[in-house]
Amino acid sequence: xxxxxxxxxxxxxxxxxxxxxxxxxxxxxxxxxxxxxxxxxxxxxxxxxxxxxxxxxxxxxxxxxxxxxxxxxxxxxxxxxxxxxxxxxxxxxxxxxxxxxxxxxxxxxxxxxxxxxxxxxxxxxxxxxxxxxxxxxxxxxxxxxxxxxxxxxxxxxxxxxxxxxxxxxxxxxxxxxxxxxxxxxxxxxxxxxxxxxxxxxxxxxxxxxxxxxxxxxxxxxxxxxxxxxxxxxxxxxxxxxxxxxxxxxxxxxxxxxxxxxxxxxxxxxxxxxxxxxxxxxxxxxxxxxxxxxxxxxxxxxxxxxxxxxxxxxxxxxxxxxxxxxxxxxxxxxxxxxxxxxxxxxxxxxxxxxxxxxxxxxxxxxxxxxxxxxxxxxxxxxxxxxxxxxxxxxxxxxxxxxxxxxxxxxxxxxxxxxxxxxxxxxxxxxxxxxxxxxxxxxxxxxxxxxxxxxxxxxxxxxxxxxxxxxxxxxxxxxxxxxxxxxxxxx
Numbered sequence: 193x194x195x196x197x198x199x200x201x202x203x204x205x206x207x208x209x210x211x212x213x214x215x216x217x218x219x220x221x222x223x224x225x226x227x228x229x230x231x232x233x234x235x236x237x238x239x240x241x242x243x244x245x246x247x248x249x250x251x252x253x254x255x256x257x258x259x260x261x262x263x264x265x266x267x268x269x270x271x272x273x274x275x276x277x278x279x280x281x282x283x284x285x286x287x288x289x290x291x292x293x294x295x296x297x298x299x300x301x302x303x304x305x306x307x308x309x310x311x312x313x314x315x316x317x318x319x320x321x322x323x324x325x326x327x328x329x330x331x332x333x334x335x336x337x338x339x340x341x342x343x344x345x346x347x348x349x350x351x352x353x354x355x356x357x358x359x360x361x362x363x364x365x366x367x368x369x370x371x372x373x374x375x376x377x378x379x380x381x382x383x384x385x386x387x388x389x390x391x392x393x394x395x396x397x398x399x400x401x402x403x404x405x406x407x408x409x410x411x412x413x414x415x416x417x418x419x420x421x422x423x424x425x426x427x428x429x430x431x432x433x434x435x436x437x438x439x440x441x442x443x444x445x446x447x448x449x450x451x452x453x454x455x456x457x458x459x460x461x462x463x464x465x466x467x468x469x470x471x472x473x474x475x476x477x478x479x480x481x482x483x484x485x486x487x488x489x490x491x492x493x494x495x496x497x498x499x500x501x502x503x504x505x506x507x508x509x510x511x512x513x514x515x516x517x518x519x520x521x522x523x524x525x526x527x528x529x530x531x532x533x534x535x536x537x538x539x540x541x542x543x544x545x546x547x548x549x550x551x552x553x554x555x556x557x558x559x560x561x562x563x564x565x566x567x568x569x570x571x572x573x574x575x576x577x578x579x580x581x582x583x584x585x586x587x588x589x590x591x592x593x594x595x596x597x598x599x600x601x602x603x604x605x606x607x608x609x610x611x612x613x614x615x616x617x618x619x620x621x622x623x624x625x626x627x628x629x630x631x632x633x634x635x636x637x638x639x640x641x642x643x644x645x646x647x648x649x650x651x652x653x654x655x656x657x658x659x660x661x662x663x664x665x666x667x668x669x670x671x672x673x674x675x676x677x678x679x680x681x
Contacts, residue, residue: 198227534606595623
C-alpha cells in the first residue's frame with residue numbers, strides 16, 4: 193500500500209506537495225516528484241554501499257528524516273530510529289545491540305554523533321545534507337543515471353522486519369520491537385476506514401519520528417495525499433497549525449492541552465483563532481483527560497481517541513471521525529482484514545494480526561512472554577470490548593494496586609477523577625507500603641489546602657477501599673518522556 197501509493201502520486205500528480213517546509217516567513221512545497229526521486233537516490237546509495245544493513249536515525253523531525261526512513265525500508269534494510277534525548281553512550285549501546293552499522297543524523301546532533309563514532313569505532317557516521325553526503329549522492333546519481341528507477345521495480349517484502357523500534361522507558365535492557373511494513377500498512381488501512389481526510393489537504397509532522405505514533409501517522413497521511421507541514425519543535429505548534437493552515441492533527445494529550453490554551457487566547461473558536469477550520473484532532477499515546485476533550489470540543493474541534501502500543505505498530509483502535517465517538521472509549525477495533533482483538537479471562541486485552549510485531553529483537557524470552565503460541569499479543573492493559581466493538585481501557589495490569597484486603601484498584605480510574613477537579617493538571621496514583629495505601633501525587637494551579645479539600649470531597653463519593661489515603665502536592669510538573677507521557681516509576 194505505501195510503496196504503491198507513493199508511486200501513484202509520483203505518476204498521477206508529481207507537482208503536488210508532499211511536504212511543506214518553512215523558509216523565513218514563507219512556506220515552501222516539496223513535490224511528490226522530488227520526494228520520490230530523493231527516496232530512489234538514497235535507496236541506490238544503501239544498496240550500493242550497505243545492502244541489507246541496519247541504519248540508525250538520529251534527528252529532529254525533518255523532510256530528510258522521512259526520506260531516509262522510507263529509503264531504508266523500501267531498500268530491504270532495517271531502520272533503527274533513536275530518541276534524540278539519549279546520551280551518546282546509550283545511542284552506541286543501542287546501535288551495537290541492534291547490529292546497526294550506520295548512523296545517519298541531523299546537523300543539530302553533530303557532536304553527539306561524533307562521540308558515538310568514538311565510542312563504537314566500527315560505526316559509519318553520516319549527516320543529512322552535509323557536503324560529504326551530498327558529494328556521495330552526486331556520485332550515486334551519476335553512476336546509476338539512466339538505470340531502472342526504484343518505482344519501476346517490484347514493491348518490497350512487506351512482511352520482513354523493516355524497523356526496530358525501542359519501546360518507551362527502555363534502559364539497561366533495551367526492548368527492540370521488530371516491526372514490518374505490513375504493520376504500517378495495517379495502521380494506514382485501519383485509519384483510512386474511519387478517519388475523514390482529503391487529498392490536497394494539510395496536516396503536521398509534529399509527533400517525534402523516533403516514536404511509532406509519529407512514523408505511522410506520517411505514512412498514513414502521506415499515502416492519502418495529505419501534505420505534511422514539517423514542525424520539528426512542539427513549542428511552535430500553534431504557529432505551525434496557523435501557518436500551514438492545517439485541517440487535522442495527530443497529537444498526544446499534553447500537546448492537545450497546549451494547543452487548546454493557545455486557541456483560547458486568540459479567539460472564541462479554532463476557526464476564528466486560526467483563520468481556517470481545524471476539522472479533527474486524534475489523540476493517542478495516553479488517555480485523553482475529559483477536561484481537554486471538553487475544552488477543544490467547545491472550541492469547535494472534533495476530538496477523536498485511539499489506542500495502541502509500539503508493539504502493535506501504533507494505534508490498534510480508533511474512534512470514527514463521523515457519528516457517535518463513544519466518548520471515553522479508545523475507539524473501534526481495527527476493521528483491517530486479519531486484525532483480531534479479545535479479552536482474556538483475567539481481563540487483559542489481547543491483539544493479533546498484521547500490526548503485531550514479529551517479536552523483541554534478540555530477546556526470545558520476552559517475546560514468548562508477550563506473544564503466546566496462538567499468536568495473541570498480551571498488551572498488559574486491562575479492558576473490555578463492548579457489543580459495538582469499541583475498546584475501553586480500564587488500567588494497566590502492571591500498575592494495578594492490590595490492597596492488603598485483596599481488592600484491586602486501577603490507578604488510571606482515580607487519576608481521571610482527579611484531573612476532573614478544576615485546577616489539577618497532572619496526577620499519578622500509586623499504592624504505597626505493605627498495606628498498599630492509595631497515594632495521589634498531583635500538580636496544579638490551586639493552593640495546597642484547596643487540593644486537600646477537593647480530594648476529601650472526591651473520597652466521599654468513592655467506595656471505602658478506593659479512597660485516597662495520602663495526597664502529595666508538587667510544586668512543578670512531573671517529568672515526561674519525549675513522547676509527552678508522565679514518567680511513572
